[in-house]
Amino acid sequence: MTGVITPHAAPATATRVAVEGVLAASRHRHRRRLVQTTFGLIAVLFACGYAGVLDPARYADAIPTILQLLTDAMPPDFSRWRDWGRPLLETLSMSVAGTALGLALALPLGALAARNIAPNWIGSPVRLLLNTCRSIPTLVWGILYVAAVGFGPLPGVLALASHSIGMLGKFCAEILEHVDPAPGDALRSQGVSRLGVLRFSVWPQILPRLMDVAVYRWEHNLRAATTVGVVGAGGLGLEIITAFHLFEYREALALILVLLGLVSLINLAGAFVRGRLINAGMRE
Amino acid sequence: MGVVQGPAQQTRPSLLLRDIQVHRGRQTVLKGLSLTIATGAITVIVGPSGVGKSTLMGVLNGLIRPVAGEVSVAGLGPLSDPGVLREHRRRTATVFQEHALIDRLTALDNVLLGMADRRHPLSPLPWPADLQRRAAQALLEVGLLHRVNARADTLSGGERQRVGIARALVRNPSLLLGDEPFSAVDPALTRRLGDEFKSLVSGAGITVVLVLHQIDIARRLADRIVGLADGRVAFDGPPETFDTAAQSRVFPRHELQHDSPASQSTS
Numbered sequence: 001m002t003g004v005i006t007p008h009a010a011p012a013t014a015t016r017v018a019v020e021g022v023l024a025a026s027r028h029r030h031r032r033r034l035v036q037t038t039f040g041l042i043a044v045l046f047a048c049g050y051a052g053v054l055d056p057a058r059y060a061d062a063i064p065t066i067l068q069l070l071t072d073a074m075p076p077d078f079s080r081w082r083d084w085g086r087p088l089l090e091t092l093s094m095s096v097a098g099t100a101l102g103l104a105l106a107l108p109l110g111a112l113a114a115r116n117i118a119p120n121w122i123g124s125p126v127r128l129l130l131n132t133c134r135s136i137p138t139l140v141w142g143i144l145y146v147a148a149v150g151f152g153p154l155p156g157v158l159a160l161a162s163h164s165i166g167m168l169g170k171f172c173a174e175i176l177e178h179v180d181p182a183p184g185d186a187l188r189s190q191g192v193s194r195l196g197v198l199r200f201s202v203w204p205q206i207l208p209r210l211m212d213v214a215v216y217r218w219e220h221n222l223r224a225a226t227t228v229g230v231v232g233a234g235g236l237g238l239e240i241i242t243a244f245h246l247f248e249y250r251e252a253l254a255l256i257l258v259l260l261g262l263v264s265l266i267n268l269a270g271a272f273v274r275g276r277l278i279n280a281g282m283r284e
Numbered sequence: 285m286g287v288v289q290g291p292a293q294q295t296r297p298s299l300l301l302r303d304i305q306v307h308r309g310r311q312t313v314l315k316g317l318s319l320t321i322a323t324g325a326i327t328v329i330v331g332p333s334g335v336g337k338s339t340l341m342g343v344l345n346g347l348i349r350p351v352a353g354e355v356s357v358a359g360l361g362p363l364s365d366p367g368v369l370r371e372h373r374r375r376t377a378t379v380f381q382e383h384a385l386i387d388r389l390t391a392l393d394n395v396l397l398g399m400a401d402r403r404h405p406l407s408p409l410p411w412p413a414d415l416q417r418r419a420a421q422a423l424l425e426v427g428l429l430h431r432v433n434a435r436a437d438t439l440s441g442g443e444r445q446r447v448g449i450a451r452a453l454v455r456n457p458s459l460l461l462g463d464e465p466f467s468a469v470d471p472a473l474t475r476r477l478g479d480e481f482k483s484l485v486s487g488a489g490i491t492v493v494l495v496l497h498q499i500d501i502a503r504r505l506a507d508r509i510v511g512l513a514d515g516r517v518a519f520d521g522p523p524e525t526f527d528t529a530a531q532s533r534v535f536p537r538h539e540l541q542h543d544s545p546a547s548q549s550t551s
Binding site: 180182185186187188189190191192193195196198199201202204205209282 | 345346347369370372374376377378379382383384385386387388389393397398400401405406455465
């Protein structure tokens, strides 16, 4: 081999030049980082100014108003709690059904979007579709579906599913791209069919991660289910917005506290399930 | 067994390879390799790293399709025929170099995968009890029964390798392929598993092809040694004749410093 420098043989000058080169490159990197940070800060400041964040006059009434609202909402009024069972159940079932529907559709779409499964001429449009699903907010999907199928939890389910497909499909594709092909090859070498490779090698590899993102998405959808309620998709969200419209701030606060409790509960359950999926052994 | 065997032509062939060529990317790995694998014997493949030993194993189990040449299975026909390939794979088991286990599954579930062709992919039922018993038995044979429910990613390198061996043995194959099956196993266990392979050959009459880098183990196990160099067969004969001269033909000089087969050649 030529060009290999052994430490003993290298002349002192060559070593010095090499070290100087390293220092120069480091200085260059530092300068570039400084420029990038400056530009970044300017961009953030401009955005804040444009959005009115830096206008002190706008804040003059803010704190008293918020305090007034809080006082009006105290103490929270739980007296109508018997009527909340249905909307609570509605929100919960919306989140479950929306996540499940989204996942069911995201699986095949994710497989088509995975770069190691489908050719690019299929993958690219599918990825575009998933991006579109993701970039349309759940609220907009909600308005669309309320118009299409009427009020109630059903448009909420469809809205949650539509937005979830985008995110879950993207994750499905990534999970499939990271499947280790070696166990599948081992199965093929002993004569197992394509379907068998999917079932015995791909499926056990993707299942825990799939459940992980599904549970995570379910937590997200529970919060989102409240927001779509606002546009007429029923559930707890509708109750909250109605309470606000009737100036029943004390009841609104109580409802928000109930929602907070529910979300925390689901988050705890989700963290428990995910922890088990990641750490515990999978037994069939 | 144990008697010096005659030339390969006198033994019953199991697999015939003729002028096999395999490309890996732009590189030609196997350059017209011809080889006959004898039935009921242990053939050990040796050669410097990168010479195409693993590629050859892939050709033997049908995972790699040669661009030229033909592999034919005795009594069945050419491997390019889908029906022959299916039947060949049914009776073949491979121990893979990188173990090819599913990390998230237990040792037992990984061994059960060796019998995946006996369970319908869409069956919602658990693995049948007799298959589970056989898988546990296979783990016992490689000394891993105490780790039966441990996830594969919690096992050590040697333990993973033994799971890979159990997954191959559980198939009761008539052709057993092993790509460096003992590379991470300690010497005592290597000896025991080597003896197990030998007794499978003498008892059940199965055919074994192993890629090995430890020349001493190769000489002890092999009925026949095949040395690869430059994508072709450079040596083919009983282990007794694999002397220093033969070894230097297979391992070019610069390889000797790393693999030191010459130092172990004195017998």
